[in-house]
Amino acid sequence: MFRTALITGASAGIGRGLAERLAKKGTTVALVARRQDLLDEIKHGIEAQGGRAVSLAVDVSRPDDVVAAVERAARDLDGLDLVVANAGIAGAVHSRDITWAKVGPLLQLNVMGAIATLCAAIPDMVRRGRGHLCGVSSLAGIRGLPKTAPYSSSKAALSTFLESLYVDFHGTGIDVTDVRPGYIKTDLTANRPYEMPMLMELSDALDVIVAGLEAREPIVAFPKPLASALYASRLLPQRAYGSLVRRVVRR
Numbered sequence: 001m002f003r004t005a006l007i008t009g010a011s012a013g014i015g016r017g018l019a020e021r022l023a024k025k026g027t028t029v030a031l032v033a034r035r036q037d038l039l040d041e042i043k044h045g046i047e048a049q050g051g052r053a054v055s056l057a058v059d060v061s062r063p064d065d066v067v068a069a070v071e072r073a074a075r076d077l078d079g080l081d082l083v084v085a086n087a088g089i090a091g092a093v094h095s096r097d098i099t100w101a102k103v104g105p106l107l108q109l110n111v112m113g114a115i116a117t118l119c120a121a122i123p124d125m126v127r128r129g130r131g132h133l134c135g136v137s138s139l140a141g142i143r144g145l146p147k148t149a150p151y152s153s154s155k156a157a158l159s160t161f162l163e164s165l166y167v168d169f170h171g172t173g174i175d176v177t178d179v180r181p182g183y184i185k186t187d188l189t190a191n192r193p194y195e196m197p198m199l200m201e202l203s204d205a206l207d208v209i210v211a212g213l214e215a216r217e218p219i220v221a222f223p224k225p226l227a228s229a230l231y232a233s234r235l236l237p238q239r240a241y242g243s244l245v246r247r248v249v250r251r
């Protein structure tokens, strides 16, 4: 059980679901996102069920703001046991249509914002000799997927950051978990014009994520068949991977 947790992107989807699940287990949750009205609604829902929550309206793509919010929550809640860098956006774009205007905001949130969230939590966890850092990355970060250069690369960066944290903090009392979901039914995947293999219900995905966090798993990659296929594809050289992906996409 976590005494306290801070979750970014807590106004919807995975972040909201995770906050509500943890609050039910007795965790005091700090809810971070931009939409204050939604955060307050979720906070009141948690309190109505006997839980505890605070809401912090922050644009996570502004690293200084998210650092200040994490530090404030750590002070107000007398330390954070768990920090989840979950806020993120996605978007399919063919590489011929890429512009910096399309790529910049995604990297600013998914990379800079997520890493700023984790960085802000580190000094206090190091001082206390305990804590749990988590990032919600994606299976899309395992290899460069088609029409996903900004998103795939943002998640690869976050996962690599988490992997180094895991190596450095091993045995120090600070746990690190990289959550790498496949497709989950949330606003992020709603009305997508393409096929999403093994699309999962949010509640099933939350079961997997909560179990992985409680077990202090370093990587929570799911659904397993999709994760295994993508990890196996890492063994393919670039040309073979490229022609396989082009064949799959053409189908």
Ligand SMILES: NC(=O)c1ccc[n+]([C@@H]2O[C@H](COP(=O)([O-])OP(=O)(O)OC[C@H]3O[C@@H](n4cnc5c(N)ncnc54)[C@H](OP(=O)(O)O)[C@@H]3O)[C@@H](O)[C@H]2O)c1
Pocket (backbone or CB within 6 Å): 008, 009, 010, 011, 012, 013, 014, 015, 032, 033, 034, 035, 036, 038, 058, 059, 060, 061, 086, 087, 088, 089, 090, 109, 136, 137, 138, 139, 180, 181, 182, 183, 184, 185, 186, 187, 188, 189
């Ligand atoms: N759904 C999937 O299939 C899937 C698969 C793999 C990985 N993921 C990852 O899981 C994470 C959550 O995705 P989701 O599916 O739950 O998405 P979602 O339902 O669209 O929720 C996204 C959350 O992020 C917040 N957010 C967006 N921009 C923000 C900003 N600038 N500052 C602060 N908060 C911001 C949103 O709140 P506000 O709008 O109120 O700010 C919302 O709470 C993302 O990192 C995503 O890449 C999702």
